[in-house]
Every structure is written in structure tokens, then in C-alpha cells.
Amino acid sequence: MIRFENVGLRYGMGPEILRDLSFEIAPQSFQFLTGPSGAGKTSLIRLLFMSLKPTRGLIRIFNRDLSQIDKQEIPLLRRKIGVVFQDFRLLDHLTTYENIALPLRVVGKEEAEYRADVVELLKWVGLGERMQAMPPVLSGGEKQRAAIARALITRPDVLLADEPTGNVDPPLARRLLRLFIELNKLGTSVVIATHDIALLEQVEARRLVLADGRLSVFD
Numbered sequence: 713m714i715r716f717e718n719v720g721l722r723y724g725m726g727p728e729i730l731r732d733l734s735f736e737i738a739p740q741s742f743q744f745l746t747g748p749s750g751a752g753k754t755s756l757i758r759l760l761f762m763s764l765k766p767t768r769g770l771i772r773i774f775n776r777d778l779s780q781i782d783k784q785e786i787p788l789l790r791r792k793i794g795v796v797f798q799d800f801r802l803l804d805h806l807t808t809y810e811n812i813a814l815p816l817r818v819v820g821k822e823e824a825e826y827r828a829d830v831v832e833l834l835k836w837v838g839l840g841e842r843m844q845a846m847p848p849v850l851s852g853g854e855k856q857r858a859a860i861a862r863a864l865i866t867r868p869d870v871l872l873a874d875e876p877t878g879n880v881d882p883p884l885a886r887r888l889l890r891l892f893i894e895l896n897k898l899g900t901s902v903v904i905a906t907h908d909i910a911l912l913e914q915v916e917a918r919r920l921v922l923a924d925g926r927l928s929v930f931d
């Protein structure tokens with residue numbers, strides 16, 4: 713589904729921070745992306761989300777060569793990808809409910825079609841009481857859960873999550889992990905970037921480990 717061949721990345725004239733990355737994200741797969749702080753996890757997530765271009769190598773995404781994809785087409789391809797950024801990126805002028813519903817509205821769905829799904833997902837992530845709250849009044853953990861719900865609501869082909877449990881307590885982290893596992897069972901490929909060892913130890917999953925710019929894969 714997504715394939716990297718000898719991918720390298722540098723920012724500006726700086727050193728190459730990712731080198732010779734070759735790996736695949738298979739359909740319906742589940743993997744953790746891990747490695748020390750500064751190893752390049754967020755950069756790799758951004759490459760997978762097509763918000764950064766590699767400085768060398770080949771990326772194939774949904775069977776297309778990224779270098780051949782027209783800029784205008786990228787938002788359409790991104791609809792197949794759910795992403796949870798470290799900084800959440802919620803829209804402050806919309807309620808939590810509206811933030812989660814937004815990806816569905818964007819594709820032209822009517823509220824009657826999705827309202828029950830949005831409410832159910834919000835309850836699942838523990839935000840049932842916070843649906844009408846605006847993001848600025850949510851706690852860090854609540855914002856994180858809202859960002860996760862927004863990424864999941866479209867049942868994307870791929871979910872990319874950058875430290876999705878960084879702001880929640882261990883019981884809630886376990887619950888969110890279960891949600892990712894459920895989503896994966898329904899067919900979504902899941903990539904979770906984390907250095908939360910407790911989280912990593914809870915499931916037997918493929919690990920992509922970044923260190924010194926290189927990636928090792930442990931199946």
C-alpha cells in the first residue's frame with residue numbers, strides 16, 4: 713500500500729536525517745514506529761502523509777509514484793489517510809463535535825447520515841460530555857482524544873498517529889490502543905509513532921525502529 717525504496721531526507725542544507733529507508737506498510741497491517749527522541753519519527757510520519765518530499769529515493773503510495781503525483785491530487789489521496797499530529801491541529805472556532813464531523817462534511821455527507829457515528833465515537837474516546845466544548849477549553853488529553861476521533865471517523869485505509877498517547881494516563885492509553893487495534897481489525901493499516909515503552913509492550917506488533925537515520929524492521 714505504501715512502499716519506500718532507498719528514501720533519504722534532509723532539511724535544507726543540513727545532514728541527511730533519514731537514510732536509505734526501504735520498507736512497506738502492507739494493507740491491514742499494524743506497526744509501531746519507535747526510536748530515540750530526534751531520530752526522525754515525526755519526519756517519517758510527514759513523509760507518509762505526503763506533507764514532506766523525500767530528498768532522494770522512491771515512495772509509492774496507493775500504487776502511485778509520489779514524484780509523479782500532481783500537487784492538486786494530494787488532498788484527494790490524503791482522504792484515505794487518517795492522521796493524529798502531536799500538536800492536534802483542531803479548529804478552535806468549531807465545537808469538538810463539529811471538529812470530528814468535519815472530514816465527513818468535507819466529502820459532502822449530510823449530518824443525518826453521520827451524527828450517530830460521531831456521537832458514538834466521541835463517547836468511545838471518553839468525550840461524550842465534551843461534545844459542545846470548544847478546543848481551547850479542552851485539556852491536553854481531551855484534545856488528543858478529539859484529534860484521534862477526527863482521524864478515525866472516516867475509517868481511513870491508513871492511520872498515522874504521532875505519540876497518540878502522550879497526554880493521557882495509562883488506563884486511557886490502553887483504551888486508545890484497543891481502539892486502534894479494533895480499527896485495524898476492520899481493515900485499516902495502523903502506524904503508531906511512540907516511545908511509550910508500556911504501550912509497546914502491550915501488543916505483539918511489527919516494529920519499525922529508527923536510529924542514526926536508519927530503519928530496522930522487526931516483524
Ligand SMILES: Nc1ncnc2c1ncn2[C@@H]1O[C@H](COP(=O)(O)OP(=O)(O)OP(=O)(O)O)[C@@H](O)[C@H]1O
Binds near residue numbers: 750753756
Ligand atoms: N523543519 C525542520 N527543519 C530542520 N530540521 C528539522 C525540522 N524538523 C525536524 N528537524 C530535525 O530532524 C531530526 C528529526 O526530527 P523529528 O522531529 O522527525 O524526530 P522525532 O523522532 O519525531 O523526535 P521526538 O521523538 O523528539 O518527537 C531532528 O534532528 C530535528 O532537529
